[in-house]
Amino acid sequence: MLDLDDQKFDCDIFISELSFPGGKNGVKLARKINDSVPSCNIIFYTNKIPDELDIYDARHVNCMLKGRHDARLVTLVDKLMDELHSDERKRFVKIRYDRNVNILDCRDIMYIRIEKRVTKYYTTRKTDKSDGVFYEYRPLSEIVEELPDNFVRCSAAAVVNRDYVRSYNHQVITMMDGETVKVGRRYGDVVIQV
Structure with missing residues (x-):
């Protein structure tokens, strides 16, 4: 326990x-x-x-x-x-932040978003002690290369896991947890594949 x-x-x-x-x-x-x-x-x-x-x-x-x-x-x-x-979707990513290294199962990642220069991984690993968000300083272009095919880049600042998408249109993706992720103009065609 x-x-x-x-x-x-x-x-x-x-x-x-x-x-x-x-x-x-x-x-x-x-x-x-x-x-x-x-x-x-x-x-x-x-x-x-x-x-x-x-x-x-x-x-x-x-x-x-x-x-x-x-x-x-x-x-x-x-x-x-x-x-x-x-299962091709079972991959792991190493996240380094504040002298800590966390290893995340990609199947637990719902979406990744850059906010105020910090990359945030929103996961299903929520507990009483943790909100399930992990941080790191790394560009999305580098991270996307390590992710399996079920991850889709939807803007310059966001990547979503298709397994956790509730609904979408050309402007916004609604995730299973209710959060919304904006779709960039350049990425509208990619979202159709979700």
């Missing part, structure tokens, strides 16, 4: 029991992982599903019973691993 609180948790597949000693449970843990690392695939692997738990309170890919679904667990993990290895 400390890794989750400190934004150091980095897991693509997480297999969890549902009941832990001391009243803790896997659903609470899964919700915390959902908030911190939305791209993590969670599998509940348990002896039994307690009546008091609603496993659908957290995003997960499957729930399996030990001893009855062991072969299915192996098959599912193999399938998820194949998907992860073939």
Whole structure:
């Protein structure tokens, strides 16, 4: 749990029991992982599903019973691993700011915007302690070269991740979090491809 609180948790597949000693449970843990690392695939692997738990309170890919679904667990993990290895969108960028280096999964980046000479990465990694925004001093032209194909440059000062676009027109793109990103005149044709 400390890794989750400190934004150091980095897991693509997480297999969890549902009941832990001391009243803790896997659903609470899964919700915390959902908030911190939305791209993590969670599998509940348990002896039994307690009546008091609603496993659908957290995003997960499957729930399996030990001893009855062991072969299915192996098959599912193999399938998820194949998907992860073939996912072109899974790339990482290193961000250096104020003597700190953060490594971001590109799938967590919603959009990147330059504001007052600072490049800001708006991500899904929001917590009670963090607003999910990361900073660095680097030009967008350099950053765009490191990003996968699902990122589109929409102005001289902004890049958006197509996976988080809610709606768009030739002047503005509305993101899933409700923020709007202006489209530059030169980039209007590119936005049509979103």
